[in-house]
Amino acid sequence: MERMIGVMGGSGVYEIDGLENATWQKIETPWGDPSDEILTGTLDGVKMAFLPRHGRGHIHSPTTVPYRANIDALKRLGVTDLLSVSACGSFREEMAPGDFVIVDQFIDRTFAREKSFFGTGCVAHVSVAHPVCERLSGLAYEAARATGVTVHKGGTYLAMEGPQFSSIAESKMYRAWGCDVIGMTNMPEAKLAREAEICYASVAMITDFDSWHPEHGAVDINAIIATLGANSDNAKSLVAAMPQLLTSAYTSCSHGCDRALDYAIMTAPDKRDTTVLAKLDAVAGRVLKG
Numbered sequence: 262m263e264r265m266i267g268v269m270g271g272s273g274v275y276e277i278d279g280l281e282n283a284t285w286q287k288i289e290t291p292w293g294d295p296s297d298e299i300l301t302g303t304l305d306g307v308k309m310a311f312l313p314r315h316g317r318g319h320i321h322s323p324t325t326v327p328y329r330a331n332i333d334a335l336k337r338l339g340v341t342d343l344l345s346v347s348a349c350g351s352f353r354e355e356m357a358p359g360d361f362v363i364v365d366q367f368i369d370r371t372f373a374r375e376k377s378f379f380g381t382g383c384v385a386h387v388s389v390a391h392p393v394c395e396r397l398s399g400l401a402y403e404a405a406r407a408t409g410v411t412v413h414k415g416g417t418y419l420a421m422e423g424p425q426f427s428s429i430a431e432s433k434m435y436r437a438w439g440c441d442v443i444g445m446t447n448m449p450e451a452k453l454a455r456e457a458e459i460c461y462a463s464v465a466m467i468t469d470f471d472s473w474h475p476e477h478g479a480v481d482i483n484a485i486i487a488t489l490g491a492n493s494d495n496a497k498s499l500v501a502a503m504p505q506l507l508t509s510a511y512t513s514c515s516h517g518c519d520r521a522l523d524y525a526i527m528t529a530p531d532k533r534d535t536t537v538l539a540k541l542d543a544v545a546g547r548v549l550k551g
């Protein structure tokens with residue numbers, strides 16, 4: 262098996278630079294169309310696959326992003342390690358707009374999205390106690406440090422449904438819960454990556470103080486876009502540093518992400534629905550084909 266690094270570009274990140282043999286590829290999945298075509302190529306000898314989460318031109322809202330199709334398509338292409346780059350609000354004075362946070366926990370408050378590849382006909386339960394890959398997150402931290410940006414190691418990301426930003430009361434509540442950043446997209450993406458046995462790490466690019474901050478007022482999309490623009494070079498440098506840190510030689514994940522399905526499937530082999538199994542060919546082929 263060869264390593265392939267996937268990059269899920271969030272708001273403001275619709276392309277990456279410097280890929281050799283760059284080609285936009287249309288990938289079909291049993292879960293529908295991904296957000297866009299996927300840009301494949303190589304960087305420093307490592308295979309790369311870039312998918313703009315909202316599509317080029319920002320077509321999909323956080324609710325309508327086809328999360329299952331996106332993860333399935335990346336898995337189908339051979340992605341082993343997926344780095345998410347996302348715009349986020351901050352609940353902490355010390356995590357300021359322009360800073361990066363390497364997320365290590367999530368609270369999932371989304372409610373209008375399909376959250377699993379599994380269900381009736383093939384039930385599975387994976388652990389998301391540690392929802393990101395420690396190894397990939399550690400390398401993303403190193404890559405972020407190398408860009409010179411202020412980066413915080415670890416942080417809890419509150420995933421909200423959106424598309425509206427939070428009320429002040431909600432924002433204060435999430436802060437009291439111990440959350441550090443807020444966004445609308447990393448869930449169910451991180452859960453689905455775990456089901457698909459892809460290592461996942463999330464880089465939150467802070468664009469605003471959400472609405473709790475007495476001196477910063479309501480979230481302003483124009484300010485967010487300005488911060489994203491100023492930060493896109495840092496995001497691109499971070500992505501560009503990843504191939505040298507990961508290298509093309511695939512080694513089994515020390516965190517176990519690539520074996521998440523080993524004991525997860527509950528449905529007895531003779532009770533599994535063959536139509537459902539066919540849809541799981543890319544995501545769970547490793548364990549279903551035995």
Ligand SMILES: CSC[C@H]1O[C@H](OP(=O)(O)O)[C@H](O)[C@@H]1O
Pocket residue numbers: 270271272273314315322323346347348349423444445446447485
């Ligand atoms: C542009 S502000 C709101 C929007 O930005 C974030 O998207 P992403 O996580 O893909 O960078 C946030 O989650 C909202 O979808």
Ligand SMILES: Nc1ncnc2[nH]cnc12
Pocket residue numbers: 348349350351421426427443444445468469470471472480485
């Ligand atoms: N304050 C905020 N809330 C939710 N998503 C965001 N994306 C960027 N800033 C955000």
